[in-house]
Amino acid sequence: MPQVTGRVPRIELPSDLERRWQALRHLEAVVQEALDRALQNEHGLSVSEYTALAALAYSDDGGHLRQQVLADAIPLQQSSVSRLVARLERMGLTERFHCPTDRRGVYTQITDRGREAVTAARATYVNVLEQTLAGISGDRELTALVGQLHRDAGQASP
Amino acid sequence: MPQVTGRVPRIELPSDLERRWQALRHLEAVVQEALDRALQNEHGLSVSEYTALAALAYSDDGGHLRQQVLADAIPLQQSSVSRLVARLERMGLTERFHCPTDRRGVYTQITDRGREAVTAARATYVNVLEQTLAGISGDRELTALVGQLHRDAGQASP
DNA sequence: GTACAATATTTGCTTATGCATAGATTGTCT
DNA sequence: AGACAATCTATGCATAAGCAAATATTGTAC
Numbered sequence: 001m002p003q004v005t006g007r008v009p010r011i012e013l014p015s016d017l018e019r020r021w022q023a024l025r026h027l028e029a030v031v032q033e034a035l036d037r038a039l040q041n042e043h044g045l046s047v048s049e050y051t052a053l054a055a056l057a058y059s060d061d062g063g064h065l066r067q068q069v070l071a072d073a074i075p076l077q078q079s080s081v082s083r084l085v086a087r088l089e090r091m092g093l094t095e096r097f098h099c100p101t102d103r104r105g106v107y108t109q110i111t112d113r114g115r116e117a118v119t120a121a122r123a124t125y126v127n128v129l130e131q132t133l134a135g136i137s138g139d140r141e142l143t144a145l146v147g148q149l150h151r152d153a154g155q156a157s158p
Numbered sequence: 159m160p161q162v163t164g165r166v167p168r169i170e171l172p173s174d175l176e177r178r179w180q181a182l183r184h185l186e187a188v189v190q191e192a193l194d195r196a197l198q199n200e201h202g203l204s205v206s207e208y209t210a211l212a213a214l215a216y217s218d219d220g221g222h223l224r225q226q227v228l229a230d231a232i233p234l235q236q237s238s239v240s241r242l243v244a245r246l247e248r249m250g251l252t253e254r255f256h257c258p259t260d261r262r263g264v265y266t267q268i269t270d271r272g273r274e275a276v277t278a279a280r281a282t283y284v285n286v287l288e289q290t291l292a293g294i295s296g297d298r299e300l301t302a303l304v305g306q307l308h309r310d311a312g313q314a315s316p
Numbered sequence: 317g318t319a320c321a322a323t324a325t326t327t328g329c330t331t332a333t334g335c336a337t338a339g340a341t342t343g344t345c346t
Numbered sequence: 347a348g349a350c351a352a353t354c355t356a357t358g359c360a361t362a363a364g365c366a367a368a369t370a371t372t373g374t375a376c
Contacts, residue, residue: 010218011231014280020307021189021287022209022231028186029233031179048362051180060168067325069167073180075187080363082326087362104324104371122172129179148306149178206332225355238333240356245332262341262354 023141034132035125043121044091048074050121052084053093056110057118064109066099093117181299192290193283201279202249206232208279210242211251214268215276222267224257251275 013019032047039045045053055073056063067085071078085108088094093114099105110118136146171177190205197203203211213231214221223231229239243266246252251272257263268276294304 009223009227011213011216011223012218013212013216015284017287017307018212018284024182024186024303024307025190026233028182032183046362054171054176055169058169058171060170065167065169068323073169075184076362077364078325079327079365083362086326099324102324102372106325126173126176129175144306144309145182145303148302149175149182151302204332226353234332235334236355237335237357241332244356257354260342260354264355 020141020145023139024145027136027142027145030136031129031132034128038124038128039121042124043117045117045121048076048084049088050118050125052081052088052108053110053114053118054122054125056094056108057115063115064097064107066105066107070108088114178299178303181297182303185294185300185303188294189287189290192286196282196286197279200282201275203275203279206234206242207246208276208283210239210246210266211268211272211276212280212283214252214266215273221273222255222265224263224265228266246272 013022035050036047039047039050043050051074052070055070056065059065065073067081068078070076070085071081074081074084076084085094085096088108089096093111095109095111096106097109099107133146133149136142171180193208194205197205197208201208209232210228213228214223217223225239225243226236228234228243229236232239232242234242243252243254246266247254251269253267253269254264255267257265291304291307294300
C-alpha cells in the first residue's frame, strides 16, 4: 500500500517522463485508496459505484445513461459496468430500462434513493479528496501534479 | 473501456477539483490500458510486473529490494506483492533471499534474465507511454495534465 | 425479404487484488 | 531469561475486473 512519506531506497528511473508517470500513478493510488476506504466505511460504496452514481446524477439527461457511456466515465470495461449496475440495482440506487428507440441499448436510471446516496457520499468524497491532496508532501513531481489539480482556472498551455 | 475521443453526453461534475480528479483518473486508465496491452502482448508482462522489475533494476542497492518497498513503488498491497514476486520467480526473472541481519525481511533480487526483460520491455513501455500521451486530444483538463507530464524540468510551484 | 455485418449488453471463466489472519522473527521492558 | 508488543511475509478467502463468447437487436447489401 502506497505511503506518501517515509524513507524509500533510491529508485531512480531513467527519464523525466517515467518518473512523472510513476508519480501520477502513485498519487492516483494514494488518493484512490483513501477515497475507497472512506466511501466504503461511511456509505457502503466503492469508488467505482460512487463514480457511476455521480455520473448519472450530474448528467444532463435526467439521470440516465447508457452503459457504454458509464464505462467511459468510471472508467471500466463495459462488461464490468454490466455487473456494476446490477449491484447498484440490487441496492435500490438505480434502475434499468430498455432504450425505446433501440432495444439493444439499456439505460441506467438513478433513483431518488440513489440521488440521496450521491448527495451524502459526495460530502465525504470531496472532503477526503481535498484532505488527502493537502497531505501529500512527497517529492517535487507529486507536488507539481497536486498543484496542477489545485490551479485556478486559466490557460492550459500558455 | 475509456475512450479519449468521441461524443459523450454532458456529465458536468460540480467543482473544478472533481472534474480535474476525474480527468486524472481517465488519463491514468487510458494510458495504463495501452501499456498493459503492449507489455502483455510483446513481453508477457503486466504493468505491475514490469514496474516491479523496473524498480529493482533501477534501485541503488544492486537490484534487490524488500517487498514492502516494492509495494510502495508499484503500488500494491503488501500481500499482493508477495504473490507478484512469486510469479516473477516462477518466470525466472527474480529470486528471493532472506535478509541476513533480519530474517523476517525478504529481499527480491532481479536476475540477469530479469534485467534483460526490463531492458527489452522498457523500449515498449516508453514508446507506448509517449505515443498514448501524444494521442490524448480530449478536454482542457486532460491537456493540462499531459502538459504537466511533458513540461521541462523547472520550478514546481513558482 | 434474406443473409450478413455491426452494435449493445450479458454471462462463463480466469485471475489479480484487497482484507484479515496466521506464522515467523526481532526488539523491549522488567 | 521471559513475556509481550512490534515488524515482516505468506496464505485463506472473497470479489471486482478483464477477456472471450453468447445473445439480442438493428442496419445494410443484394
